[in-house]
Structure formats: C-alpha cells, structure tokens
Amino acid sequence: xxxxxxxxxxxxxxxxxxxxxxxxxxxxxxxxxxxxxxxxxxxxxxxxxxxxxxxxxxxxxxxxxxxxxxxxxxxxxxxxxxxxxxxxxxxxxxxxxxxxxxxxxxxxxxxxxxxxxxxxxxxxxxxxxxxxxxxxxxxxxxxxxxxxxxxxxxxxxxxxxxxxxxxxxxxxxxxxxxxxxxxxxxxxxxxxxxxxxxxxxxxxxxxxxxxxxxxxxxxxxxxxxxxxxxxxxxxxxxxxxxxxxxxxxxxxxxxxxxxxxxxxxxxxxxxxxxxxxxxxx
Amino acid sequence: xxxxxxxxxxxxxxxxxxxxxxxxxxxxxxxxxxxxxxxxxxxxxxxxxxxxxxxxxxxxxxxxxxxxxxxxxxxxxxxxxxxxxxxxxxxxxxxxxxxxxxxxxxxxxxxxxxxxxxxxxxxxxxxxxxxxxxxxxxxxxxxxxxxxxxxxxxxxxxxxxxxxxxxxxxxxxxxxxxxxxxxxxxxxxxxxxxxxxxxxxxxxxxxxxxxxxxxxxxxxxxxxxxxxxxxxxxxxxxxxxxxxxxxxxxx
Numbered sequence: 001x002x003x004x005x006x007x008x009x010x011x012x013x014x015x016x017x018x019x020x021x022x023x024x025x026x027x028x029x030x031x032x033x034x035x036x037x038x039x040x041x042x043x044x045x046x047x048x049x050x051x052x053x054x055x056x057x058x059x060x061x062x063x064x065x066x067x068x069x070x071x072x073x074x075x076x077x078x079x080x081x082x083x084x085x086x087x088x089x090x091x092x093x094x095x096x097x098x099x100x101x102x103x104x105x106x107x108x109x110x111x112x113x114x115x116x117x118x119x120x121x122x123x124x125x126x127x128x129x130x131x132x133x134x135x136x137x138x139x140x141x142x143x144x145x146x147x148x149x150x151x152x153x154x155x156x157x158x159x160x161x162x163x164x165x166x167x168x169x170x171x172x173x174x175x176x177x178x179x180x181x182x183x184x185x186x187x188x189x190x191x192x193x194x195x196x197x198x199x200x201x202x203x204x205x206x207x208x209x210x211x212x213x214x215x216x217x218x219x220x221x222x223x224x225x226x227x228x229x230x231x232x233x234x235x236x237x238x239x240x241x242x243x244x245x246x247x248x249x250x251x252x253x254x255x256x257x258x259x260x261x262x263x264x265x266x267x268x269x270x271x272x273x274x275x276x277x278x279x280x281x
Numbered sequence: 282x283x284x285x286x287x288x289x290x291x292x293x294x295x296x297x298x299x300x301x302x303x304x305x306x307x308x309x310x311x312x313x314x315x316x317x318x319x320x321x322x323x324x325x326x327x328x329x330x331x332x333x334x335x336x337x338x339x340x341x342x343x344x345x346x347x348x349x350x351x352x353x354x355x356x357x358x359x360x361x362x363x364x365x366x367x368x369x370x371x372x373x374x375x376x377x378x379x380x381x382x383x384x385x386x387x388x389x390x391x392x393x394x395x396x397x398x399x400x401x402x403x404x405x406x407x408x409x410x411x412x413x414x415x416x417x418x419x420x421x422x423x424x425x426x427x428x429x430x431x432x433x434x435x436x437x438x439x440x441x442x443x444x445x446x447x448x449x450x451x452x453x454x455x456x457x458x459x460x461x462x463x464x465x466x467x468x469x470x471x472x473x474x475x476x477x478x479x480x481x482x483x484x485x486x487x488x489x490x491x492x493x494x495x496x497x498x499x500x501x502x503x504x505x506x507x508x509x510x511x512x513x514x515x516x517x518x519x520x521x522x523x524x525x526x527x528x529x530x531x532x
Contacts, residue, residue, distance in 0.1 A: 016343045017294045056445045056455055079456040088449050098443045098472045112451025143479060157450070 001067040001085055001164050001197060003030040003053055008062035010048050010221075022048040023221045026062070030199060035191055037200040037208040040218035041242040046201040047091060050167040053199070054088045055079055066165075084113045087158030091170035093150035102128075102145075102153050103138040109161040127156040132182055147174040166190065167199045172207050184211050205232055209246035210267050217241055230264060290434030292394045297510060298340040299395045303404030305511040306392055312518035313388055316525035317381050323373055325524055326380040332517065333387050342394045350390045351383070358382070393430065398484070402427045403505065424488070428481050436477045443469045443476065 010023040022045035030036045040046045051057035052064045055071045064071040069082040076082060090096045099105040106124050109115075125135050131152040137145075145153065151174045158166065168187075172180050188211055190196040200208060208215060209232055216226040219241045225231065232238065233249045245253065248271055252262045262278060265271040316325055337347050351358075361382070365375045396404065405423040413419065444454040447469050454465040 017341050018292075051445075054449050056448050058455075075456045077456075079453050080451055083449060083451065083453075086449075090446075095442045096446045096449075098446055098469070098476060100472075100475070108447070108452075109450035112447075114451075161450070 002032050002065075003067075003165070003197075003199075004028070004065040005049075005052070006063045006065065008052065008059045008064060010045070010052060010057065011060050014060070021045075021221055023052075023059075026218075026221065026223055028216060028223055028226065030197065031214070032197055033191065033195045034213045035187060035198045035200065035211055037202065037212040037215045038218055039203060039205060039208060039215055039243055040201075041203050043220065044203075044218045045221040046218050047169050049201055050088045050090075050169050050199070053165070053167060054086045055082060056088075080113060084161065085164045086167065087161070087163035087165065088167045089155050089158055089169060089171065091173055093147065093154040093174070096154045097142045097150055097157070100141060101138070102140050102142065105142060105153060105157050106138075106160050109157060113161055115161060123160055127160040128153075130159055130186060131156045132179065148176060148179065151175055152179070163196075165197045165199065167201065169201045170204075171200060171202065172204045180207060187211055203243060205238070205244055205246045206248075208232075209248065217243070233264065290393070290431070290438065291397045292340075292342045292346065293397075294341045296339060296341040296395065298336055298391065300508075300510070301395070301514060302505050302507050302511045303396050303400040304407045304505070305507060305515055306396060307404045307408045309514055309518045310388060310392065312515075312522050313384070316521050317384060320525045320528055321374070321377055322524075322528055323377050323380075325521065325528070326377050326384070329384050329521060330380050333384050333391070336391055337387060340391060340395050346394065347387055347390055350386060354386065393434070398427055398431050400505075401430060402488075424485060428485070431484075432477065432481065435480055436473060439477045439480065440466070440469065440473045443473050 005026050005028045008023055008026045009021070010026075011019060011021045013019050038046045038049055048057060052059060052071060053066055055064075055066075055069075055076055058071060058073055060073075062072070066082060067085065069076060069079075097105055099108055103124065106127060107120060110120065110123070124138060128134060128137060133149070133152055133156065137149070137153070142150065142153070155168075155171075171183060175183070184207070187198050187200075191198055200212065202208060209229055212229050214226065215229050215231055217224045217231070217237070224241060225237070232246055233253070235245050235253065238245050248265060248268065251271065252264065255262050260278060262271070262274050265274050313329070316329070320326070337344065358379075361378070362375075365378060370378075392401075402423050405426050406419055409417070409419050409423060444465060447465065448454050452465050452468055454462055454469075457465065
C-alpha cells in the first residue's frame with residue numbers, strides 16, 4: 001500500500017495560546033513493501049505522521065493518500081477498511097493499552113474489525129511469540145506489566161490482525177538491548193517474508209541504519225531531506241538537526257581521518273569483516 | 282500532548298489570574314457567593330458580571346472554553362427560563378437569576394481553568410485550617426475534594442486517548458455519525474472509568490512521594506505569598522459584600 005503526503009499542515013489547539021504546529025507543508029512518498037524511517041527529535045512532529053496515516057487525526061491543509069483512501073478535512077466513509085490495513089504502535093504503550101487483560105487487548109482489534117478467526121487462541125499465541133512473549137501472559141492484567149512488556153503487547157495487539165502497513169513510533173523506547181536486536185529481525189522478516197510496509201518514527205539512527213531502505217529527516221514539522229541510508233554519514237547534516245551519527249558510520253568516519261579507508265557497511269558483522277580485510281592488506 | 286477538550290481542567294498558560302494565590306481565590310469565591318445568594322440588586326449583579334468577564338479575558342483561557350461550559354448546561358438554562366416565564370416573573374428579576382447562574386458557573390470555571398490541582402489542594406487545605414481545632418484529617422479531606430473536582434476533566438482526557446486507540450483498532454469515533462460516536466463512547470466508558478480511577482490513585486501516590494501526608498497535613502516547603510493583585514481582588518469582593526450589607530440594611 002503506497003502512502004503519499006501532499007503538502008500537509010497539521011496543527012493542534014488552533015487559535016489558542018497553546019497552538020502548536022506539528023507538520024507544515026509536508027510532502028513525501030512511502031513506497032509499498034519498504035522500510036521507511038522518519039528521523040527527528042522530540043519536537044519534530046514525526047509522531048503525527050502515524051496519526052494522519054491512521055486517520056485518527058485530520059490534516060488542517062493538504063491531503064494524505066493511503067492506497068485508495070484520502071485523509072483530508074472530510075469524513076472517511078467505511079474508515080475501518082482503511083484501518084484494517086494500518087497497525088499503529090504508539091511510543092507510550094500506556095496510551096494504547098486500555099483493556100483489562102492481555103487477552104482482551106489482543107482480541108480488541110479482531111473483534112471490532114469483525115475478523116472471522118476460528119482459532120483465536122492460536123492467533124493470540126502466535127502474536128505473543130512474534131514479540132518474544134508466551135501464553136502465560138494472556139490472563140495477566142495490563143496494569144501489572146512492566147513498560148517493556150507493555151510495549152511488546154502493544155506490538156502484538158496490532159500484529160494479530162495482520163495489517164499491511166505497520167507504523168512504529170519510537171520502537172526502541174522502554175525495551176532492552178536484546179529486544180532491540182529481536183525487533184530488528186522481526187521487522188526485516190515482516191518486510192521480506194510477509195511483504196509488509198514498515199514505517200519507523202524515531203530519533204534512534206543506530207536502529208534505523210541497519211534496517212531502513214529509505215530515511216527522511218524531519219525538523220520542526222518540515223521535511224529537510226530524504227534518500228537512502230548513506231544520508232546518515234553526513235555528520236554536519238545530522239548535527240544541525242539534533243541527530244546522532246550511527247555508531248558504525250562514526251567508526252568508519254574516524255578511521256578515514258587516520259587514512260584507513262573502510263567501505264560503508266550495514267552492520268557490525270560486515271564492519272568487522274571489512275576491518276579484517278583492511279588489516280590483511 | 283494536550284487534548285483539544287479542556288472541559289473544567291487546568292489550562293496551563295501564564296496569566297495574571299493564574300498567578301493569584303489559590304487561598305485568595307477561594308476566599309473571593311466565598312465572598313462572591315454572599316451577594317449572589319442574598320442580593321436582588323441588578324446593578325450589583327451587572328458589575329459582578331463584568332468583573333467575571335474581565336477576569337475571563339485576563340486569564341488568557343480561550344473564551345470558547347468558558348462558553349463550552351455554558352453550552353454544556355444549555356438544557357438547564359432552557360428549563361429555568363421556561364419555569365421563570367411560567368411563574369410570570371418580571372424581566373428584571375428573571376435577568377438577575379440568569380446573571381447569578383452565569384456568575385457562579387463562570388467563577389467556578391475560572392478557578393478550575395486557572396488553578397493547578399496542586400494549588401487547588403493547597404488552597405482548600407489552607408481554607409479548612411480553622412477546622413484543625415476539631416482534629417480533622419485535613420490532608421485526606423482536601424485530597425478527596427481535589428480528586429472529586431479533577432475526576433471529570435481527567436476522565437475527558439483519558440477518554441480521548443482511549444477513543445483514539447480504540448478507533449485505530451476498529452471501534453471508530455472520529456469518522457462516524459452521532460450513533461456510532463455514542464456507541465464508541467459507551468463501549469469505551471468502562472475502560473475510561475477504570476483508567477481514570479487508576480490515574481487518580483497514581484496522583485495520590487505521587488503526592489505522597491512528594492512528602493504530602495494525606496493522613497495529617499501537607500509538608501509544603503514553598504509558602505505562597507499574597508501579592509498586590511491578590512489584595513486588589515480581595516478588596517473588590519469586600520466592596521461587593523459591603524454593597525450587599527448596606528442594601529439589606531445591616532449597616
């Protein structure tokens with residue numbers, strides 16, 4: 001499902017002293033079956049991209065094209081046909097989880113999207129397994145879970161209804177290092193095996209660098225630049241928009257200052273091989 | 282993120298009304314209620330009406346939030362107007378009653394919009410201090426009162442996030458008609474109430490972490506001082522009471 005932002009401006013609390021502009025004249029194209037990252041600090045307004053795609057917010061100016069649906073100022077008829085294709089995982093899982101138990105939370109989307117799933121228990125187990133949890137969590141109360149577990153349940157609660165587009169807002173918040181590695185594998189699996197479109201909204205350049213096909217840098221609601229992930233090797237650009245250069249690229253950058261020429265690599269393993277080759281030469 | 286709905290909740294801007302000492306706000310409310318309850322003088326009510334409107338303007342809270350409050354109570358106003366008309370009340374008397382209603386509702390709205398929950402607690406507790414001689418548990422009482430006052434604004438904020446999340450997973454609120462909105466609201470009500478109660482418990486727990494002992498009294502390191510603008514506001518309210526007292530002939 002292709003998504004296009006056409007000159008979108010989004011504001012909240014309009015005409016009040018608390019008026020805030022989140023996106024202004026924002027235009028971009030998110031291709032089908034890709035991993036697209038929007039990078040920006042906490043004041044960049046990137047979290048609203050998810051809300052606009054999911055049509056839980058409406059743009060003030062401009063249009064968002066999501067497949068055959070259009071989110072503009074008007075009402076979207078049969079909006080659930082759009083939302084069955086979109087799974088949005090918010091940064092703070094507490095904003096997303098409101099049911100009493102994990103089982104209720106997982107089955108909420110299934111119930112209201114009117115899915116005919118005969119084997120609900122199996123589906124619940126599969127969703128939990130994908131995020132690294134097990135069946136013992138099904139009857140646990142949401143209020144008793146840790147933030148890390150809540151974050152995983154929020155991801156499972158959208159994976160269960162199998163959306164085509166998955167939007168992850170700050171996916172690395174609250175989870176451990178091992179979870180981050182697992183999440184990377186899961187995202188790549190979802191894209192490559194199940195042809196999903198993944199949208200990542202974050203400031204974590206390390207996370208994005210290893211998996212993203214395309215990166216967009218957003219600052220104060222405006223799209224600054226977009227391109228392939230080599231863009232993240234521009235330290236001046238990243239510095240000026242409050243972002244950090246990925247560790248792998250920083251290593252390659254520092255090495256080049258000492259006349260050690262290393263090729264750009266995607267991950268630590270490739271970097272180690274590149275260093276090894278360099279040493280042998 | 283702040284919700285677009287501010288129904289009765291604290292509106293965090295910096296204004297001269299926000300800066301008024303909460304204790305003075307409560308004393309002024311008490312003084313304000315004396316002529317409102319007792320007086321029938323339309324001129325006094327018109328002056329009080331303009332004072333409230335002026336304070337609403339100074340508060341920097343958008344006027345539409347105050348009108349939202351009145352709009353929410355529109356049916357009560359309509360019923361009162363019908364009752365007054367059926368009793369054959371004179372226009373002036375009917376106007377006085379409507380002014381009384383407006384002043385009370387908007388004065389309360391002014392306090393809620395311009396006083397943070399922590400200041401509310403401080404104000405209530407200080408106002409109740411004279412009851413210390415009866416060995417009342419003032420901390421617990423003021424905590425309970427603030428929980429009651431902040432329950433509905435907190436519920437509206439919680440409802441917004443629940444509805445947004447529920448809409449994302451099939452129970453739409455934002456693009457539906459009136460019936461589907463009612464259905465979505467009612468379906469989310471149970472969870473909204475549960476989460477609001479959890480939040481209120483959390484606020485109480487956090488207050489205790491900040492050295493607030495609900496069983497005894499507040500340990501407040503920073504005592505709020507009474508400034509010049511506080512005294513002016515208090516003076517205006519004393520003039521209202523004085524005007525009422527002379528009207529009924531006590532002085």
